[in-house]
Amino acid sequence: MQSKWDIGEPEKPTINTETEQLKSDLLTLNMGPQHPATHGVLRLEIWTDSEIVAHAIPHLGYLHRCMEKHAENLDYRGIIPFVDRLDYLAAMNMEWTYVAAVEKMLGTEVPRRAELLRILVAELQRIASHLMAFGTYALDLGAFTPFLYAFDEREKILRLFEEVSGARLLYNYVWVGGVWNDWTDEQLVRVAQFCDVMEEEAKKYNELVSKNKIFVERTANVGVFTVEDCLSYGATGPVLRGSGMKWDLRKNKPYSLYSEFDFDVPVGEGEEGRPGDCWNRYMVRMKEVIQSIKIVRQVLEKLEPGPIMGKVPKIIKLPKGEVYVRHECPRGELGIHLVSEGEKQPFRLKVKSPCFTHVSMLPHVAPGQMIADLVATVGSIDIVLGEVDR
Amino acid sequence: MLNVDFNKLAELINRNVPGANAVVNEAADTKCDSSITVDAAKIYSVVEFLKTNKEMPFNSLQVISGVDYVEWMEVCYMLAHFDLETPREFILKVKVTDRVAPAVDSIVKLYAAANFQERECYDMFGIKFNNHPDHRRILCPDDWEGFPLRKDYIAQKVYNGMEVYPDGKMNFEDREFVVRQDMIKKAQTQAAN
């Protein structure tokens, strides 16, 4: 009698078509667009050979909002809220770059206090953005607590920005000719206090994450970009500096009042791993936080009462011509190519986004990596998809 | 622009790349940037020369930006030299007059950055880049019709069975919207008078 366990010969699967056969080919995996490790809506089509990545193809455009087309139908002041939404984690730097392009064509003289306040908010924003990068990078690699610590400190900056501009992320604070609101002395005192706290915190983060053996093993020697790669791909910012090139627009081509400030340009020195890997890119950001604190302190020393708005015509009309302006933003160099035909609206506004460039480097570095290492690489270049897709 | 003598650079290009026809576009306004226009057929050799020469090299391509002037289209290459002593940058331009099938040679072999930038330029302006290794759209869907940043662009009516800008869409149906448009026009004419 047949027992209930004895089911006889297993039925052989019938293979009819060629496509159903088991293959030893590459497996196609979709990472994203809803994957938390892609920092937004990046879709990476990964071809894997077991766990080794053979190709990674980025598919962009999930957050495409036609910002450049919209800008052609808006007046110059109305574009600022749109520029905010490019890199929503560093909106102050985005605004400043765009406004600098308009001011260059307009020939506006910005009062000294306004310029200093712009540097103040830009550097504070850089700290906030790097804190976000630090927190989410640790989160990508499986450590949850640093994320909470980083957000605690970032919240203090956002609170200051909320008090001075009225919004927490999309400020519309840097205006053509100056800045919207002035900072009170009480707020500046709080900035100074924040600088002291942040310096201690940065030390703590280094102890907690940067030197941690597990973190180092996950990031050192992973996703290496050489300086030649970076230049060929046009990479800038922490990615270029992490590879060991001491290039910072604030130092090499000083705009605004940056030539008056004393600060270092941190580069990846290869304390762990070698220059150009994830750990060095990450470390450059952590060192930049310290340098930004240094700049903020100098701003607080230099600030003197004065006007915060220059003379700007009520309806802005730019002369016929074009400018290309680039500024050092937390994620790299943001370039604005502004073409005007003498109208109230720009004829063409092209945004050179650093993250777009950095995403184009992924197919170069991905082959040969483990999937988990690819997550570490994507996190270390710190992309914001609002800026990639515009 | 930074550390670039335009006349000297144009002369250099003309001397070394025959047929490049480099012309300096002096900015009419001193606040604006000048640029150099070269012949579209020679763009590859011009960029190759700019990258490899000893006198004034440019080691990085920042961005490729298209501009549609209705009568012609321009492709602007922002070249930069990342060097600690003498950083440089300038705008190199190429004019394309054909609107039906515009084409320029690709420079991906020289700068890897051109890969995505040229794809974006194709996506937005429909300028084809010859010899591009991966010539697809990048930001719009692959089957999207038309090139959004051209000045004569009209969005397609139906995409994959979905209506683009449907009449029933809430904020377009608003009668208030029309009323408001009229009000603005009225106010503007009043202000003009």
Next chain:
Amino acid sequence: MSTIHQTGSVKDYFCDLISGITTTAKGMWITFKYVWAVKPVSIEYPEVREVLPERARMRLFNDVQNCISCTQCAMACPVDCIYIASEKRPEGEEIKKTSNGQPIRLKLTQFTIDTALCCYCGLCTTVCPTECLTHSHDYEFSQYTIDSMKYDYLAPDVIAWRDRIVKA
């Protein structure tokens, strides 16, 4: 690319082990200190509410009694979410004045803001000549339909809202 295939000596193995344990213990100590040394920073939201800063840009409010229907806010709006309509006053009707003394020549017949479209940039409030269009501090205004996000400021139910926001 990755370091997993490296083979090292026995000494390296134990060095790695020890550094792994010490650095992790150090990190654990830092997080452990939070048990008593750091006070919680989160707020129990529905019960405790944060006081917003004075300049906070939340839901827009228009005080229609001060509005002179100049349409400057509608023109400044980058997303076109303000709808204004007005007509000429009938002959003989008294021309009121705003709180800062400007005569209200036109009769406002419609002032609607589509809050679902609004991007809270604050450009409309800066151009307003009578300062009647302001950002209030209300941030809880979710609705079930997108149609109810359209606020008609001439509707009678706004009056209660106005009493709370406009301080005489």
